[in-house]
Amino acid sequence: MRLKRNALIPVFLLCFGFAQAQDKKPVQLSDLTKIVTVGDPEITPDGQVIFVKSYMEAGKDGAYDYKSQVVRVSLADPSQTQVLNSPSYDLSGFALSPDGKSLAFTKSWEGKPQIWILPLNGGEAQVLTSEKDGASSPVWSPDGKKILFSFSVPLTAMEGTPPWENPRPGRIYGDEPNYAAAKEGKGEESTKADMDGSLDELRAWLAKNASKNNPRVIDRLNFLGENGLSTNISYRHLGVIDVATKKSSKLTSGYQSFGSASWSPDGSFVLASSVKSEEHPDLSFELDSEIFKINVADQAVSVFLTQEGYRFSEATFSPDGKMLLVSGQDTEDRSFNQSLIGVAKPDGSGLKWFTEKLDRRLGGTKWTDDSKAIYFTGANQGGVTLYRAEASSGKISEVITGPVGVNSFDVHGSQLVYALTKVADPSELYVADLAGKGEKQLTNYNTAWLAERWVSQPEAGQFEQDGFQVDYWVMPPFGLKEGTEYPTLLEMHGGPTAMWGPGESSMWHEFQVLAGRGYGIVYANPRGSGGYGKHFQRGNYRDWGDGPAKDVLTALDKAVEKYEWIDEDQLVLTGGSYAGYLTAWIVGHDHRFKAALAQRGVYDLTFFMGEGNAWRLVPNYFGYPWEEGVKEILEYNSPQTYVANIQTPLMIFHGDVDLRTGVRQSELLYKSLKILGKPVEYIRYPDEGHELSRSGNINRRMDRIGRIVEFFERYVTHPN
Structure with a gap:
């Protein structure tokens, strides 16, 4: 046996872990369908909490589907639990009425999303809106009599002519024959459609085909969605509906979208973020956004809060109406600058940011009832921390932090309710005081089945490299025995600005299944990861390969040095999205791995410019290929450049309709390796699409993990 320094597994812990492993089974692949997640808690005035329970349920054919239910539980006695609706798959946008007696949410109705009202004192949910363009994102007015909502309007249904030049060369807006009739959904044709007729009649025939998306006429830059083409431009607008009369009215219109809307304390106006520009909407990403004021009575729209060099995303009044909470971002380096949260006077003046030194991406802001503090969350060093900021001074403190993840929360009175991820349990609801003290678990959806499972506990490590402090974690395999070596998997995250850690929930099941199959697991947050501030996140600028690969491989080297049970001759490697890229990069430069699996990655960066809807990563990190020197940088950083050097047996995953990274990327890598006679x-x-591992078809999600296990088992040997 080779000698290693600083072995961290004492004999008694090894024996204890082995004894524990004999008493419990490891987490199984099929346990994916047992995991229940909780979220969107809302504390009611009468001391209860409403939340969403999400789970998987098998149908009559044995196939699993996603389901959601709204649940109410007493904070004083968590055993008092009530399910408020029948199982559904498309519930979203929950909002509790000010008096706590009704819940508004979004659910489809006759093919469109609409707002529903669920009375909490009993009775079935009733659909409230019947908007032609649908309705979503309900926000109750302060008096509970109205609900603000969002709706989407396609460009073809907009009134007037767009303020930008038609991007189709030689054409103008509205010049298509029969345009007016098609715009209003009518069938009348003012011009005969005839392929053999005059130019106008030919254009009418072509327009008729295009109106049926056969073919799709593309004139925009961002024409790729997640799973298909997104050729049509639409705008998000705001409406308001009277709950009693069901009478609704439009608050906004025109060629700009409005989001993150909130009410004024007296309900006379609404604040919302928007980009007002005479440029094509494809360019809105490059523009600063402002906070607009929309009067409910006369629908007058005016700029409320603006500042050059900033994007404003949200503004909400404090409960007492004396302050305004503002969220935004400094756009000088918009691809890497972190979130900003601050307060202003009720008229928007005197804005002071207080999170600049925190240097994290933040969200989920909520006021306390007394208007003295603001709570918010942020990815932070392998967990999701819940922060508190004093509204008067801007002083920030950590309420819940460490190797856990606060996924959603609510504050009311003296109580804090939050959905929490822990290594021991992927999702449960907890209640504590406003300082995070006196924690009490409210739900036990995963407790029973987890009581029969062995769970691998990660141990943290850290090292300094090239001026970066890099965190990593090591998870022991099931049945660990002293003096025995085990195959070990290096797992890598995507993004590249994602972040993993014990408080990150997306990999909980996969990590535990693989540890349960006898694999040690090492994972790290290399330079470029989120959760460590702007400097760290910018650490892979024009360096997607060398630097991040050096970090994850150093983490593996450190783990091999520390833990005697890691068999350095039986290492395997995987990662998805950006980490699919990094997997291919590593095996093109390093041959230590017995096998590797590249998932939904990008492998030729110049090609990526035209292949995926995440194409902006190329100019953001490297520049445009036609700029001086950029093509050479892209070629150097592309794993495809080194495809002939790959010796490691490689498996490649991709979804057929993944348009975020583009399926042609994996086809290129696969065909190249096949031509070269490599094992692939x-x-x-x-x-x-791209979200297979997180929200895809449940049976395919299990198939994916099963194939990971089966592939690696071909190349490694486990101890007897």
Whole structure:
């Protein structure tokens, strides 16, 4: 046996872990369907909490579907639990009425999203809106008599002519024959459609085909969605509906979108973020946004809060109406600058940011009832921390932090309710005081089945490299025995600005299944990861390969040095999205791994400019290929450049309709390796996009993990 320094597994812990492993089974692949998640808690005035329970349920054919239910539980006695609705798959946008007696939410109705009202004193939910363009994102007025909502309007249904030049060369807006009739959904044709007729008649025939998306006429830059083309431009607008009369009215219109809307204390106006520009909407990403004021009575719209060099995302009044909470971002370096939260006077003046030194991406802001503090969350060093800021001074403190993740929360009175991820349990609801003290668990959805499971506990490590402090974690395999070595998997996260850690929930099941199959697991947050501030996140600028690869491989080297049970001759590697890229990069430069699996990655960066809807990563990190020197940088940083150097057996995953990274990327890598006679296998998932591992078809999600296990088992040997 080779010698290693600083072995961290004492004999008694090894024996204890082995004894524990004999008493419990490890987490199984099929346990994915047992995991229940909770979220969106809302504390009611009468001391209860409403939240969403999400789970998976098998149908008559044995296939699993996603389901959600709204649940109410007493804070004083968590055993008093009531399910408030029948299982559904498309509930979203929950909002509790000011008196706590009704819940508004979004659910489809006759093919469109609409707002529903659920009375909490009993009775079935009733649909409230019947908007032609649908309705979502309900926000109750302060008096509970009205609900603000959002709706989407396609460009073809907009009134007037867009303020920008038609991007189709030689055409003007509205010049298509029969345009007016098609715009209003009518069938009348003012011009005969005839392919053999005059130019106008030919254009009418072509327009008729295009109106049926056969073919799709593309004239915009951002034409790729997640799973299909997104050729049509639409705008998000605001409406308001009277709950009693169901009479609704439009508050906004025109060629700009409005989001993150909130009410004024007296309900006379609404604040919302928007970009007002005479440029094509494809360019809105490059523009600063402002906070607009919209009067409810006369629908007058005016700029309320603006500042050059900033994007404003949200503004909400304090409960006492004396302050304004503002969220935004400094756009000088918009690809890397972190979130900002601050307060202003009720008229928007005197804005002071107080999170600049915190240097994190933040969200989920909520006022306390007394208007003295603001709570918010942020990814932070492998967890999701809940912060508190004093409204008067801007002083920030950590309420819940460490190797846990606060996924959603609510504050009311003296109580704090939050959905929490822990290594021991992926999702449960808890209550504590406003300082995070006196924590009490409210739900136990995962407790029973987890009581019969062994769970691998990660141990943290850290090292300094090239001026960066890099965090990593090591998870022991099931049945760990002293003096025995185990195959070990290096897992890597995507993004590249994602962040992993014990408080991050997306990998909980996969990590535990693989540890349960006898693999040690090492994962790290290399330079470029989120959760460590702007400097760290910018650490992979024009360096997607060398630097991040050096960090994750150093983490593996450190783990091998520390833990005697890691078999350095039986290492395997995987990662998805950006980490699919990094997997291919590493095996093109390093040959220590017995096998590797690249998932939904990008492998040729110049090609990526035209292949995925995440194409802006190329100019944001490297520049445009036609700029001086950029093509050479892209070629150097592309794993495809080194495809002939790959010796490691490689499996490649991609979804058939993944348009975030683009399926042609994996086809290129696979075909190249096949031509070169390298050991490679290619798995394509039908009807799946980029989110397969998180929200895809449940049976395919299990198939994916099963194939990971089966592939690695071909190349490693486990101890007897």
